[in-house]
Amino acid sequence: MRRVAVIGTGHSKFCFNSEKTQVEMLAEVALDAINEANITPKDVQAVNVGNVLGDFEEGQGMVQSFFANDIGCFNVAASRFEGACASGSMAVRDAVMWVASGYYDIMLVGGVEKATAMGTPLATRTFAMFGDSRYEFPAGFTFPAVFALLAHLYSNKYGIPLPALKEQMAAVSVQSHEYAVKNPNAQIHKAISKEDVLKSFMVSTPIQLQDACPFSDGAAAVVIASEETAKKLVKKPVYFAGIGQASSGKLSSQQKYLPRIRARELASQQSYSMAGLTPKDMDLCELHDCFSIAAMIAAEGLGFFDYGTSGLAWEKGQTRIGGKIPINISGGLKAKGHPIGATGVSQVYEVTRQLRGDMAEQGRQVDGAKYGIIDTLGGDGVLVSMILSTM
Numbered sequence: 001m002r003r004v005a006v007i008g009t010g011h012s013k014f015c016f017n018s019e020k021t022q023v024e025m026l027a028e029v030a031l032d033a034i035n036e037a038n039i040t041p042k043d044v045q046a047v048n049v050g051n052v053l054g055d056f057e058e059g060q061g062m063v064q065s066f067f068a069n070d071i072g073c074f075n076v077a078a079s080r081f082e083g084a085c086a087s088g089s090m091a092v093r094d095a096v097m098w099v100a101s102g103y104y105d106i107m108l109v110g111g112v113e114k115a116t117a118m119g120t121p122l123a124t125r126t127f128a129m130f131g132d133s134r135y136e137f138p139a140g141f142t143f144p145a146v147f148a149l150l151a152h153l154y155s156n157k158y159g160i161p162l163p164a165l166k167e168q169m170a171a172v173s174v175q176s177h178e179y180a181v182k183n184p185n186a187q188i189h190k191a192i193s194k195e196d197v198l199k200s201f202m203v204s205t206p207i208q209l210q211d212a213c214p215f216s217d218g219a220a221a222v223v224i225a226s227e228e229t230a231k232k233l234v235k236k237p238v239y240f241a242g243i244g245q246a247s248s249g250k251l252s253s254q255q256k257y258l259p260r261i262r263a264r265e266l267a268s269q270q271s272y273s274m275a276g277l278t279p280k281d282m283d284l285c286e287l288h289d290c291f292s293i294a295a296m297i298a299a300e301g302l303g304f305f306d307y308g309t310s311g312l313a314w315e316k317g318q319t320r321i322g323g324k325i326p327i328n329i330s331g332g333l334k335a336k337g338h339p340i341g342a343t344g345v346s347q348v349y350e351v352t353r354q355l356r357g358d359m360a361e362q363g364r365q366v367d368g369a370k371y372g373i374i375d376t377l378g379g380d381g382v383l384v385s386m387i388l389s390t391m
Helices: 022-036 063-070 087-101 115-130 143-158 162-180 194-199 227-233 262-275 292-301 310-315 332-336 343-356
Strands: 004-011 046-050 077-081 106-114 202-204 217-226 238-247 284-286 371-378 382-389
Touching: 004 022, 004 087, 004 227, 004 343, 022 063, 022 106, 022 217, 046 063, 046 087, 063 077, 063 106, 077 087, 087 106, 087 217, 087 238, 087 343, 087 371, 087 382, 106 115, 106 343, 115 217, 143 162, 143 202, 143 292, 162 194, 162 292, 162 310, 162 332, 217 227, 217 343, 238 262, 238 343, 262 292, 262 371, 262 382, 284 343, 292 310, 292 332, 292 371, 343 371, 343 382
Parallel strands: 046 077, 046 106, 284 371
Antiparallel strands: 004 217, 004 238, 106 217, 238 382, 371 382
């Protein structure tokens, strides 16, 4: 297979109640990515888009075809991907395989969502469609409840008293907000304290409001190309070193493995194996922190910390710049925001720009970073893992 690189990036500010349509948001970031890649829309051979709930949010399907036409990518193959919160990552992974195979030389990948248009009740209900709707949803399993259950299981399995676990979870949120303040694209530009987290209202015991990411509107895009093409167009291509994807059944089918997510471990093992690397080689990570406990579970599943110890790592600063493994220096889903179809593409955007050294002006550059990994969780268990490299 050919090597594949990111050669252009685009990213909107994540926000609440955007005045723009999803097609408009996607068109803007796509043109930014195309311009950065030193190409024109006519050079794009195919388009992939992550979009989960456009039909509920705006009564609009087919965003992939409409935005492609609007920016001048006429009549190209345009595909929409739905894997809940992992939709954007699935779209990127698929494009990498198309270009690696030699079928295309240049592809445009975007992700977009306008979740806040639905309001909290409808958003909560539609998000719950990506868990089991026959048995688990009627029993009260929306995603706050799912991660509340995982927090209780985590506390019990690793012998961490719930009050101590909640303080560790608070440390995750505090760090995310600290870095989001420095990210101009982040939805929430407000630092918080541990006390702010612990006094926020209870959503689903023990998950409190400040343990959870917001509903968000926003878009992100990347242009990817074969190595030969990339070297002709840009000075600093960032390469895909490894990709992986795995899935799980409904939550109850995973009960013997929880709170670990087996699909995450398999997907990341695929990425590490393809890249010939290990967790120790990673210089930074953008992982799926829809809830603070989710970040802790993910960091362990990716191999950065022993099981049951990641919360202590956050408290000790091991996940900050200068620590063992900088995690979610973008602010993560928690504070950067989580427009679900765009999240995975946003993670690729962030790691790409870190590896190019573009974040120094924002005061959140991981100096000398050569390898970065992204981790995206969709629903009860679609996991996508991708490793990017400067080499």
